[in-house]
Amino acid sequence: MRIGICCFPSFGGSGVVASELALALAEGGDTVHVVSSTRPPRLLQAPGVHHHAVDGAGILEYGLFDHPPYTLALANALAQVVRDAGLDVLHVHYAAPHAVAALLARQMLADDPAGSPACPIVTTVHGTDVTLVGADPNYRDIVAWAVRGSDLVTAPSHALGREVAERFSLEDPVEVIPNFLPPAASETSHPAPAGGLQIVHVSNFRPVKRVADVVGAFARVRRLLPARLCLVGDGPDRPAVELQCRDLGIEEHVAFLGNQARVEPILEQSDLFLSASESESFGLAALEALALGVPVVATRTGGVPEVVCDDRNGLLCAVGDTEALAAGCVALLGDPSRRLAFAAHGRQWARSSRFDRGRVVARYREAYRATLTLGGAAAARADRALGGLPDDPLQGKVEA
Numbered sequence: 381m382r383i384g385i386c387c388f389p390s391f392g393g394s395g396v397v398a399s400e401l402a403l404a405l406a407e408g409g410d411t412v413h414v415v416s417s418t419r420p421p422r423l424l425q426a427p428g429v430h431h432h433a434v435d436g437a438g439i440l441e442y443g444l445f446d447h448p449p450y451t452l453a454l455a456n457a458l459a460q461v462v463r464d465a466g467l468d469v470l471h472v473h474y475a476a477p478h479a480v481a482a483l484l485a486r487q488m489l490a491d492d493p494a495g496s497p498a499c500p501i502v503t504t505v506h507g508t509d510v511t512l513v514g515a516d517p518n519y520r521d522i523v524a525w526a527v528r529g530s531d532l533v534t535a536p537s538h539a540l541g542r543e544v545a546e547r548f549s550l551e552d553p554v555e556v557i558p559n560f561l562p563p564a565a566s567e568t569s570h571p572a573p574a575g576g577l578q579i580v581h582v583s584n585f586r587p588v589k590r591v592a593d594v595v596g597a598f599a600r601v602r603r604l605l606p607a608r609l610c611l612v613g614d615g616p617d618r619p620a621v622e623l624q625c626r627d628l629g630i631e632e633h634v635a636f637l638g639n640q641a642r643v644e645p646i647l648e649q650s651d652l653f654l655s656a657s658e659s660e661s662f663g664l665a666a667l668e669a670l671a672l673g674v675p676v677v678a679t680r681t682g683g684v685p686e687v688v689c690d691d692r693n694g695l696l697c698a699v700g701d702t703e704a705l706a707a708g709c710v711a712l713l714g715d716p717s718r719r720l721a722f723a724a725h726g727r728q729w730a731r732s733s734r735f736d737r738g739r740v741v742a743r744y745r746e747a748y749r750a751t752l753t754l755g756g757a758a759a760a761r762a763d764r765a766l767g768g769l770p771d772d773p774l775q776g777k778v779e780a
């Protein structure tokens with residue numbers, strides 16, 4: 381098949397899932413075209429994957445726009461790639477702006493006098509595109525339009541699948557295809573032992589990750605155990621978290637490692653993975669930790685309980701309960717035999733068929749094939765959706 385993939389070039393999350401999927405599909409013989417603003421980090425060395433960079437910023441030189449209209453440049457690029465590469469299917473990751481741009485591209489091609497065979501659109505929602513962007517009144521209707529107009533919607537967890545179906549009143553079922561374990565995530569790199577007890581947290585330091593709770597919980601742990609905390613990733617909350625560490629007097633026990641192309645060597649040197657997210661559709665970093673035998677202490681939210689088995693390979697607590705997060709860390713760090721049992725369970729669970737790369741990629745291929753027979757049904761739905769969006773079922777009635 382000729383498959384187009386559109387994603388963010390991010391170090392984690394949807395960008396990683398999309399990149400790893402592109403690599404696996406290309407490895408299996410499909411022709412893969414990735415469209416993103418820059419080459420995603422995991423595709424820097426991927427000769428089998430064609431990359432198309434989208435640069436909407438050049439237009440700023442005219443002085444007309446305050447911000448580059450990236451979605452328009454992306455729609456333009458997607459239409460070109462669909463037409464020139466003769467794509468069979470276009471798979472977009474994250475609804476906004478990717479699904480919106482894909483629907484615009486489809487409309488452009490439908491009106492193209494040269495004609496172009498209809499290319500189905502598969503949208504994978506990843507979490508905040510539904511829970512944050514999709515809930516924002518400034519974006520809700522256009523995200524709903526794009527999701528409803530996609531030929532197939534997939535979600536990495538049942539929790540997010542339910543939420544997107546309910547929030548956007550989808551007519552067709554959402555297909556739940558879990559994220560898979562990237563091949564390198566289960567390879568042991570045998571780094572030098574770090575010594576002592578190490579807790580690791582990996583995120584993009586956005587408010588939804590509640591990194592302040594991670595640090596708050598860690599400060600409580602420090603009162604009882606001589607542990608250190610490794611913070612991997614970068615984002616808007618990092619300066620505040622650095623300040624918080626200084627205020628709490630724990631800065632010498634906390635390492636800020638920034639974005640890392642590969643987190644496995646750091647995970648392997650760690651005894652515990654700690655996450656305090658407000659919401660989390662899946663939690664890929666937690667899965668990667670489990671695969672390397674690192675138990676998880678996390679908040680019970682969204683799809684996390686589908687990835688972390690409470691009291692088997694991790695401990696789950698309520699969002700915002702830093703005391704419980706700290707107690708979970710102390711319970712596992714202070715009990716090596718329980719920690720080892722959790723580590724063994726996690727390794728087996730994360731490497732089970734449920735998260736197996738070959739199996740998950742085969743499910744995506746089946747999903748793509750199924751959309752080939754759908755024709756213009758979704759396009760018609762999208763046009764109808766423009767005319768009358770349902771009231772937001774999760775937010776109450778919309779004023780007439």
Ligand code: GMT
Pocket residue numbers: 390392393394395397474506507508536559584586588657659660661662663664665
């Ligand atoms: O975690 C983030 O904020 C990044 C975000 C993304 O879209 O890149 O991650 C989301 O997608 C990942 C891959 O499916 C999931 O593992 C994360 O749980 C999900 N994040 C949230 O739902 C907050």
